[in-house]
């Protein structure tokens with residue numbers, strides 16, 4: 001089994017890789033000027049020459065594009081889709097789900113599809129998948145690019161795909177076809193494990209050798225718990241319609257960014273400059289086009305609204321030289337209390353403390369109430385059996401781990417101005433069960 005999908009690119013030296021990135025930035029910016037109505041106008045209005053953008057540092061001269069910018073530059077706001085490139089044959093058209101307003105349109109060429117698939121092919125291979133593997137894809141098909149590009153990636157590797165689209169498929173699928181992997185999300189894997197157990201096929205005794213998790217950020221504790229109940233490694237991935245796709249390799253020391261096709265800069269909160277190496281900041285994405293290839297939608301400096309930290313740009317234990325980042329977190333899932341931020345993932349860490357999981361299902365939701373002076377965080381957790389649940393222990397574990405690396409918040413908590421309250425429910429007792437769509441696990445009700 002070969003351990004690389006594209007060895008030459010994946011193991012380039014840092015200098016070669018940086019030179020390739022700069023060359024592609026130059027080509028991509030020229031492509032934007034030649035083909036994108038938005039950028040053509042922008043360069044003209046700002047009196048900047050596309051040829052002045054020569055390296056990734058120069059990208060700071062270009063505007064930061066947000067989801068809002070895309071919506072403002074497409075019908076009905078404008079006559080045409082200004083981010084759609086002229087002169088490229090569009091193969092598919094996509095829209096985002098529109099959870100935060102009007103759906104954003106994306107246009108993909110066949111080159112785009114192959115580039116997206118290459119990212120997944122590299123990621124799968126780095127996780128030990130190869131020819132002869134069979135993978136159930138539980139990410140949804142349809143307008144979502146991810147599931148479809150994974151399927152195309154499988155063809156390039158020689159893998160079999162079972163395109164279920166959801167994790168509610170019958171256990172028969174695993175019994176009959178003996179897949180070696182599943183692509184899904186942490187909570188889907190939890191539910192599936194329970195269902196398999198109750199139908200007489202314990203996950204540990206199944207054919208599954210690896211799980212690939214994506215779609216949302218999660219705590220290391222929930223990954224560890226899943227690995228325990230499935231008895232296999234769980235690998236993390238991070239992807240979006242806008243073109244990011246990073247995956248953990250089998251060493252699990254950060255997510256590799258395919259730097260030759262996806263350029264990530266990490267900005268400070270004011271978007272004035274890049275953060276120092278090793279500091280947390282906002283992920284700003286630039287799609288890179290290899291010379292001669294075409295693209296349908298071109299985004300330079302796209303603000304993903306996610307945050308991360310670079311782990312390393314040094315060669316990984318797996319031999320890959322492409323940089324590694326920590327599991328990105330969504331800025332929209334971060335709240336501030338008394339000047340201190342915390343994320344949904346911090347709540348999840350508290351819930352998934354190992355001893356808690358002897359009583360809990362893992363499902364939870366948290367709400368913030370109060371005002372400037374006094375804030376209360378109310379955490380609801382679902383129990384298998386609320387009557388026989390060691391609530392004191394769970395509460396202690398939660399508070400200890402939640403406040404562990406947050407000295408300021410700990411102080412506010414001690415002073416009594418930040419209360420943490422708990423609520424335990426039986427199965428299906430959480431509020432989010434009554435609302436359609438993906439559960440919101442941390443809701444600010446202040």
Ligand SMILES: [Zn+2]
Nearest residue numbers: 249316318320
């Ligand atoms: Zn690696």
